[in-house]
Ligand code: HDD
Ligand code: HEM
């Protein structure tokens with residue numbers, strides 16, 4: 001056991017936990033933007049108000065999980081951070097633009113003039129950014145999982161073209177299938193959470209329907225990714241389907257997916273919220289477990305990429321102390337804003 | 346434009362943009378907390394309105410600060426991957442601690458902004474205090490990382506590689522104390538006087554308006570003492586620069602020749618070609634006195650360093666003159682405000698004083714930008730002083746002007762939008778009656794839903 005759980009592995013595990021928190025919390029905020037885009041029907045305005053109310057107080061805190069992942073990556077696995085930043089420069093820039101536009105447009109919409117023209121403009125920016133960002137995030141994950149991030153990009157072969165080094169690694173069908181899965185999962189999480197937050201049964205139904213649609217989308221695109229992986233990321237698909245963890249994980253995904261659909265059907269929204277979160281987490285964990293012990297498959301393992309031990313030890317201590325500070329505060333935040341349904345317009 | 350220059354420009358622009366919002370995020374919570382505390386103490390509703398008005402501006406600026414800060418964390422890798430690969434294990438520590446400060450800040454800001462009618466007044470005030478503390482903490486941590494780039498410690502250099510890494514020693518590098526002190530004070534001075542200036546301007550138009558009078562008093566309370574301490578803290582900074590980064594000091598002062606009893610040059614144009622600084626007012630021996638507290642101390646000139654290691658002298662010298670000049674004016678106006686207070690007068694009744702506050706109001710932010718130019722450009726050509734060159738750190742990806750153009754566009758857009766948003770409909774120019782403000786919808790109105798109170 002102690003052979004397996006070395007300090008670098010533990011910290012890599014904490015990074016996946018943070019990413020998991022980002023998916024469940026910030027992912028749902030992006031998903032909210034997706035449903036803002038697709039708001040329709042007689043309760044269109046009410047849907048948007050509910051979404052804005054749900055996101056408003058928490059999105060900035062939720063967003064920090066991503067910062068934590070990035071900071072841990074460059075502190076504890078600097079070689080991997082450098083390699084990622086070089087090869088994925090273009091998608092990362094697009095993702096940043098999306099993150100900036102989503103956050104800024106949401107805030108401006110809340111505080112800018114309430115005239116319809118102004119509000120419509122910010123809504124559009126907010127919604128488009130919320131659609132694009134998760135796809136690109138997924139694309140980046142896909143490129144990593146497929147083993148397309150070399151550690152010597154732009155250095156070794158003079159013959160390497162710009163396309164080979166900076167575009168081809170991520171512009172693949174597999175990456176975009178992961179992107180679509182990410183988007184659908186985020187949208188599903190948001191819709192499920194919103195069924196809990198809505199007080200009005202009709203509004204709940206709107207989001208119940210949306211949750212089921214997104215559920216279908218998420219499973220279909222995950223399946224597509226799995227099929228494409230056979231060809232484009234054989235090592236990953238091998239790990240996904242034949243690792244020790246494959247059976248329990250696939251079982252968790254299937255059971256929680258079925259449970260989510262059942263609970264939604266039964267209008268047991270709080271239960272659906274839990275099972276949807278389990279489903280998304282299980283899909284996410286499939287990736288690091290399948291590529292273990294690689295950090296950047298085919299190029300860098302967790303051990304070889306790790307910083308020297310003193311740094312890792314201090315970071316572990318900082319994380320422990322930080323968690324003591326963080327969790328009570330987070331608990332407080334969610335208790336204040338999520339313990340009772342938001343008012344509906 | 347070369348890729349290196351594009352990368353440097355993009356980094357400089359992103360940081361120059363972010364720092365404005367970061368500084369506001371450090372100091373505004375303190376102003377809000379003081380206003381709210383006064384409301385809770387004296388039950389004066391105007392103070393409550395003030396706290397709410399300020400928190401609206403803070404919400405907008407905080408969001409822009411958060412997203413621009415996110416851009417920065419990625420940019421460290423997107424533009425300088427070799428630097429991060431090299432230095433990540435050493436300077437990651439303050440960034441990680443900063444991460445927790447961000448968490449606390451964002452969590453309690455959410456509670457503060459959206460929790461007015463959900464939690465008790467005491468809990469609300471507490472949330473404000475937590476925002477203020479964590480905002481200052483995040484600034485301190487990130488400046489510590491920057492201080493390490495100026496005076497790297499906490500490792501041994503063996504064959505160009507860092508071994509025996511000690512991240513704590515790296516955080517406690519010699520530049521950390523002077524830089525964090527100077528930066529924290531700068532945040533309060535710049536924001537406090539800027540806010541004071543806005544309300545002074547409005548008081549000139551509407552004398553004795555109780556709202557602006559109270560706002561002015563609180564803003565001066567936060568800004569003036571900090572502004573008075575700036576020259577003191579700046580002196581501490583200058584002495585550490587003299588000791589640890591002599592080439593930067595020489596560039597700041599336009600000092601080309603190593604000499605004893607060096608003069609202090611005020612203004613002037615350094616010329617790298619013929620190695621002279623012309624048209625400066627020279628105060629004999631003052632530089633030696635200030636930098637080493639000894640009028641005959643030897644000050645190293647740029648001639649003590651190979652020309653390849655010189656920072657761009659003209660820029661550094663001018664930026665330093667701008668910072669010190671503006672800082673002096675801010676300190677004088679702040680002393681004036683203390684004098685008025687000391688004589689138990691109301692600052693808002695002195696029209697000339699109000700005019701002076703309006704005049705200095707933008708100066709803190711300009712001085713901050715200038716000060717960072719001194720620090721960062723003055724460190725060139727090094728990204729880690731004397732160890733790692735900026736040119737070796739840059740990403741191999743070609744075509745870096747394109748992201749530069751893209752981000753320039755985004756920052757212009759964000760700057761214009763946040764200005765428009767902060768001064769928009771419920772601007773201080775056309776301030777609606779206070780009672781209407783109190784009913785401002787907390788919930789965002791989405792188009793299509795019936796308009797609320799207005
Ligand atoms: C409100 C803004 C402000 C004001 C009024 C001043 N400064 Fe400043 N200064 C800064 C804002 C600033 C800054 C932007 O915050 C810097 C950049 C890096 C840092 O730590 O602080 C800085 C850096 C900085 C440095 C370089 C430190 C380094 O390279 O590491 C020196 C020597 C001084 N300052 C000195 C002064 C003096 C003698 C002032 C006299 C009035 C002064 N500053 C006013
Ligand atoms: C001296 C320079 C800096 C200071 C004083 C500073 C301070 C701050 C503060 C106070 C915030 C909170 C947001 C706000 O109130 O607007 C913030 C946000 C942020 N800063 Fe900076 N920062 C500086 C430079 C940097 C640098 C170089 C980085 C990159 C590594 C960075 C990364 C971030 C990030 C990621 C956030 C977002 C946190 C969130 O989501 O709440 N900052 N910064």
Ligand code: HEM
Nearest residue numbers: 353356357360361364487488490491717721722727728735
């Ligand atoms: C927020 C206030 C800051 C401002 C306005 C600022 C300004 C600048 C400027 C003008 C440059 C370009 C220098 C040149 O190439 O000539 C630069 C470069 C850089 N700064 Fe800062 N800086 C700030 C804080 C920080 C902090 C806190 C860090 C990191 C911990 C940092 C890291 C860097 C890096 C990595 C570069 C690129 C390498 C280099 O040019 O040396 N900066 N900054």
